[in-house]
Amino acid sequence: MITSRRAFLKTTALSSASLVIGFDGGRLLQATFANSVGSFKPNGWVCINSDGNVILTIGKCEMGQGVRTSLAMILAEELEADWTRIKLVQAKPSADSDLGTGGSDSMASSWKPLRQAGAAAREMLITAAATRWKVDRGSCKAVDGAIEHSGSGRRLEYGSLVAEAAKVPLPENPPLKNASDFKIIGRRTARIDGPDIVSGKARYGIDIKVPGMLFASLERPPFSGAKVQNLQEDTARAVSGVRSLIKLPRGIAVLANSTWAAIKGRAALAVEWSEPPKDAFDSDAHWKKLETASRQTGFVTRKEEPPPETNAITKTIDATYYYPFYAHAPVETMNCVADVRETRCTIWAPTQAPERLQKQVAQLLGIAPGDVDVNITLIGGGFGRRLGVDYAVEAADISRAAKAPIQLLWSRADDMKQGHFQAASVHYLSAGFDAQGAPLAWKHTKAGSFHNISPLDPKEMRDAAWYQDWSWGCYDVPYAFPAIQTAYVAIDLPVRHGPWRSVFAPSSVFARECFIDEVAQVRGTDPLAFRLEMLKGADVIKAGSTTVDRRRLRRVLETVRDKSGWNGTSISEGRGRGVACNAYAGRTYIAYVVDLSVDQENNVQVERVVAAVDCGLVVNPVGVEQQMEGGIIWGLSSALKGEITFEGGKAQQSSFADFAVARMRDTPAIEVHIIDSDAPQPFGMGEPPVPPIVPAIANAIFSATGTRIRRLPFRPE
Known part of the structure; x- marks a missing residue:
């Protein structure tokens, strides 16, 4: 402050x-x-x-x-x-x-x-x-x-x-x-700031300019541990506008009179990096490791034993769900203006974590945090990526070496290849039934990596509450199975990863809400009606540190049932309907019904989404609707579009050409119904819309095709 x-x-x-x-x-x-x-x-x-x-x-x-x-x-x-x-x-x-x-x-x-x-x-x-x-x-x-x-x-x-x-x-x-x-x-x-944004008066990080500023582009190692083997600087220095090159631990910085000159100078660098080791990180090998881990006992985050009078289990089903790596891909890529002086530093940055930025820059420069003046700009998309502050530390390092204020701008390829990715995970689920087909037991084990800002995960065991925080959507399953066991298996991940919109919940809710449909199918029950049936019993349940109000979850399900005209999952040939719901951290409750079509080439077109949301007391209905719409489109991208893959320690995607996102033509008709909640205060809306939309789409694809979607993103075969 x-x-x-x-x-x-x-x-x-x-x-x-x-x-x-x-x-x-x-x-x-x-x-x-x-x-x-x-x-x-x-x-x-x-x-x-x-x-x-x-x-x-x-x-x-x-x-x-x-x-x-x-x-x-x-x-x-x-x-x-x-x-x-x-x-x-x-x-x-x-x-x-x-x-x-x-x-x-x-x-x-x-x-x-x-x-x-x-x-x-x-x-x-x-x-x-x-x-x-x-x-x-x-x-x-x-x-x-x-x-x-x-x-x-x-x-x-x-x-x-x-x-x-x-x-x-x-x-x-x-x-x-x-x-x-x-x-x-x-x-x-x-929006109170709407006129300034649409008129261009508002300033984002990328808009900041200060007197005497140079423009920087940074060539980073393509994988962790890569070393420069050979560097020819003359071709970069020959580019018009390039002022200097600076070798830093984080890479080779090209400084120029303009952003374009810095980018061209960096592209002209003749740099040869060391080859990755044979055991460098690889997506295919990681999937196998995760799949094996998902069969382990892991750290049990919730265990509820069935009552003594419960019937014996005579039938069991199981399934494995795969959730990939994702990039954040904000419209405004990472950027920062840094002006390092002898004993002080001034930063202008689009950051979600100003104190973390202040402390890490101070540590780099060897000065007190109070001597780092952080100016927070408007942000052109955060999604959790800007909880990391690596780009600001890079900018401060370059400014110190250049002895001048600089603006560092990441390219789209930088953003795709050097991001803090959403970590991949594998989920193994099973359910048990008695001789009459009644569901008796639910088991869900998640194998994945913690969403750390730092490169590596802690190896020591923690308490149950700590592991629960990394498995939202898994341990807080709201359905009334007599026996429940959830577990987490931590797998170290040697590539940078961190929070991604809705953090820990998307993968777990994808697996849970798809598998509950599979349980309903075995039961021979409509999946929406089955959810309502399984939300009976105690109105409020305690799952670790999370309190789930089943009444609020039932209300959003009943609303989408009524507003969508739900009469089962089947619509017509080639068209399907799916449902999913979630209680996000026990605060914001959301349900979706999705209508979509699948053509003969298996191309999916999401046509309509009917949504109901209980986010407590609503301050601004416009804001709630906009966050719902944005979250739906975000989830649609992860369900049907791009993923990040690794080979030789390197992310293989570099642009929207190979990491696709939903476009305007992909956007369905969206109806948002806001529940008149009895909660006494408002709850958040930035993250909660994302987790349940993906399984709603996957369940609708099953409705249209008869094929279960257990691996994302879904692509035509």
Whole structure:
């Protein structure tokens, strides 16, 4: 967070008459212009200036999810602010701040602090107005950025009251509005930053330019451990605009007067790398290792024994599901501007993890984290990739060597080949039935790798809760089998891998929701009706650290059943219908019905997706719908399009030509039905839409073709 008085005043436009309230978790903090704000270190703050503008400084980064709009709506609701006067500022990290954005946690974690901050400011302004008018504060109320007096009709704008309000003691427990009184929360609202984005005024990382800046492109080792065997620099230096070449541990940097010159200079490098070792990482060998591991006992993350009176198992079915490596492939590739000086460094980066970036750059340079000034820009797609900060560390290293500010831009090939990939996994599932065909037992073992930002995984055993966190969608199976066992087998992965949109859940939910269809088939039951049948019993269940509310899951399933006109999986020849659902971390509940067609060449066209979502209290329905649509298309890509494969330690894909993503022509008609939830707060929407769409598509393909999809991505044979 901004720690200097000068930076604080500059960022918030704080005047001699401003009311400032900071929030940090459950605490509220107060500062005014006259106070010393050098130690004022909240994770966000509200500043009301004498001109009436309300400045909300937030730590959560914007990467297309619309979080700025939703957080501003929460504040405006409790503050009773004029929506047109709300302005947003991106906070900066400090050594003790917590500004990371990920895990679909922004709404849940910001809900209470923002409401408290808005309510506190509102109450202080009411007190200030009542004091000026010399009336009972109970006769005053806040309305649309002003305080009104019910007895006389007098009205004072917030800006005219901030000097007096700043002297009012901060209320410890300001009253919060009842949901029935909300006027802004729940209203369909366009993005607050939309005009700046479409007009080009908004600045992404790739837009940053500073005086004296050079442009860099970095030739990296093609696989871990590769060494330069031979390098001819003359061809690169001869490219017009190339200024210099710098050899670094991370590769060979080409610096130039423009991005294009740097790219051309790098392409002209005559570099010969060492050959990969015979045991270099290979996808085919890794699949075999994962498949073998999936048959092991592993670390049991959940075990429920059947009641003594349970019938004996007389029939068992099993299946193995394969989930591949994926790249993030954001539209804006990794980039960073770094300006390293003797004792300080300034960074401009589209990052989801500003504190991690600050600490790692400081460690590289041998300076204190507080001497690394991190400016968070808008992000052209994060999806978890920007929780890694390797690109920023590279930029700082190049700037230090060049003794100049530089902008490092990754190419699309860099992004595909050098990313933090979604780790592949194999899932072995089995189910047991009694003589009457009743399902009695469920077993699901996941063999995979942890989604680490660091290159390698920990080898030591941990406790059950730790392994559960790596197998969402596996251990928290919501269905009421008398006997349940889930397990995780950790396989070390010597290529970089990390969080990918919806993190640990996509592979497990793909396997679980496809296999529950297989169980329904053995049972001879409609798969949607079977899910509802298996969600009976206790309404709320505890699976490790996750609480699953079966009522909410039943509600979204019943909604897609009714809205889609579900009458079974069969539609007509060559067309199919599939269903899937999930409770994401026990917070956001989603169900899909997918209609698709498969032609004679086995080309799949997803035609219609009917979705139901219960994400708790809805702040902005527009944002929920957009996240659902984006998640559906993201999942469609992983179901039907590209994957990353490795040979000789190298990722084999380098562009959208060989790592395909869904395009506009692939986009189905999407209907989103938002449940009027009884949950008292909002939950995240960035990740939850992804996991259940893939199995819904796979189940629909089975409906159309009679072929089970157990390996992704599905491609015509």
